[in-house]
Amino acid sequence: MADPIEFYFDFSSPYGYLAAKQIDTIAADNGRTIKWCPILLGFIFKVTESKPLVQVPLKGAYSLRDMNRCAREKNIAFSMPDTFPVNSIAAARTVLWAGQQMPELQQKIIHAIYDAYFIENIDISDPTAVVDIASKIGVDKHELNAALEDKAVKAMLKTAVDEAVEKGVFGSPFIIVDGEPFWGHDRLDQVTRWLATGGW
Amino acid sequence: MADPIEFYFDFSSPYGYLAAKQIDTIAADNGRTIKWCPILLGFIFKVTESKPLVQVPLKGAYSLRDMNRCAREKNIAFSMPDTFPVNSIAAARTVLWAGQQMPELQQKIIHAIYDAYFIENIDISDPTAVVDIASKIGVDKHELNAALEDKAVKAMLKTAVDEAVEKGVFGSPFIIVDGEPFWGHDRLDQVTRWLATGGW
Numbered sequence: 157m158a159d160p161i162e163f164y165f166d167f168s169s170p171y172g173y174l175a176a177k178q179i180d181t182i183a184a185d186n187g188r189t190i191k192w193c194p195i196l197l198g199f200i201f202k203v204t205e206s207k208p209l210v211q212v213p214l215k216g217a218y219s220l221r222d223m224n225r226c227a228r229e230k231n232i233a234f235s236m237p238d239t240f241p242v243n244s245i246a247a248a249r250t251v252l253w254a255g256q257q258m259p260e261l262q263q264k265i266i267h268a269i270y271d272a273y274f275i276e277n278i279d280i281s282d283p284t285a286v287v288d289i290a291s292k293i294g295v296d297k298h299e300l301n302a303a304l305e306d307k308a309v310k311a312m313l314k315t316a317v318d319e320a321v322e323k324g325v326f327g328s329p330f331i332i333v334d335g336e337p338f339w340g341h342d343r344l345d346q347v348t349r350w351l352a353t354g355g356w
Numbered sequence: 357m358a359d360p361i362e363f364y365f366d367f368s369s370p371y372g373y374l375a376a377k378q379i380d381t382i383a384a385d386n387g388r389t390i391k392w393c394p395i396l397l398g399f400i401f402k403v404t405e406s407k408p409l410v411q412v413p414l415k416g417a418y419s420l421r422d423m424n425r426c427a428r429e430k431n432i433a434f435s436m437p438d439t440f441p442v443n444s445i446a447a448a449r450t451v452l453w454a455g456q457q458m459p460e461l462q463q464k465i466i467h468a469i470y471d472a473y474f475i476e477n478i479d480i481s482d483p484t485a486v487v488d489i490a491s492k493i494g495v496d497k498h499e500l501n502a503a504l505e506d507k508a509v510k511a512m513l514k515t516a517v518d519e520a521v522e523k524g525v526f527g528s529p530f531i532i533v534d535g536e537p538f539w540g541h542d543r544l545d546q547v548t549r550w551l552a553t554g555g556w
Contacts, residue, residue, distance in 0.1 A: 203413055213404045214400075214524050215526050215539075221537070222539070228556050326418065339415075340542070356428050
């Protein structure tokens with residue numbers, strides 16, 4: 157069995173959302189599963205001495221235009237949320253916890269949270285909103301509420317972010333295929349070709 | 357006659373080089389000419405509070421790997437020069453001056469300087485090296501040496517960089533097609549599609 161595709165993403169990342177919308181098909185077409193790895197760019201940007209793209213002079217205005225253009229090109233529903241960037245800690249904890257407790261629901265939860273944020277303009281920094289989204293997929297509200305306050309779940313996210321940095325992950329989306337790193341939704345063509353050919 | 361494709365680039369930019377290797381064909385296939393616009397990222401990074409990609413923690417190591425992978429994917433000869441990033445002022449002045457004095461040679465000069473730097477590992481921060489490269493294409497050494505010290509040529513580059521910033525240019529390559537901005541060699545597919553369709 158081939159290794160899963162490691163898909164690192166922040167729920168606050170528009171390009172992470174655009175890539176998440178495409179990676180399922182890419183994985184399935186190549187007989188791969190996906191290891192979903194939520195990260196927190198806020199922490200990683202301290203390591204890379206960076207700041208959110210939209211806050212960079214000139215680059216910020218361009219990136220907003222580019223995100224919309226890339227979404228239209230791929231026919232992906234997308235609108236910039238009112239709250240942006242957003243604190244994605246509750247969403248990330250939910251995904252890691254679900255990966256342990258109910259792995260069969262994890263992928264659905266991820267897409268539901270991303271859609272809520274980038275299509276429905278729901279402020280996912282609010283844990284209540286995240287719990288509502290997950291409950292519609294079948295997650296028990298009480299269990300998730302407890303999990304979001306659980307020290308072990310908090311520690312799991314911290315460890316996940318630290319491990320991502322150790323692997324060289326510095327942005328979202330960041331995709332690792334058989335050890336080869338790809339940064340950006342604009343590397344999905346290369347990811348697809350790498351999966352098909354084994355690299356060049 | 358359709359407007360030219362505006363191609364902004366710094367000679368110090370590996371991704372600018374990779375795009376320069378592809379833009380001639382894209383332009384010709386779509387019946388367009390190219391307006392070559394050399395810029396100096398060093399000045400622009402002050403505006404965007406940025407620094408050279410390879411100097412950013414984590415991102416630097418990745419970008420070196422990515423540049424080589426992108427070059428191999430497109431079968432473009434490429435090796436990181438020993439002197440990097442490089443002062444590209446003499447090269448940029450040469451291109452702007454040639455555009456005025458001998459426009460029929462400008463494109464050849466650009467490719468010759470880029471090839472010297474990214475294939476032959478020639479330190480193009482040395483004006484003598486740039487003059488040597490240009491002279492092989494038919495540029496008179498005395499004339500170019502004089503131009504590189506000409507106040508009007510120096511002012512031309514300063515104005516060009518200022519105008520680029522005013523247009524929102526913050527990186528290399530940066531390509532404008534009929535007013536639509538595209539940043540990065542990884543947007544060449546979109547540039548091609550935009551030229552063919554008029555946009556989406």
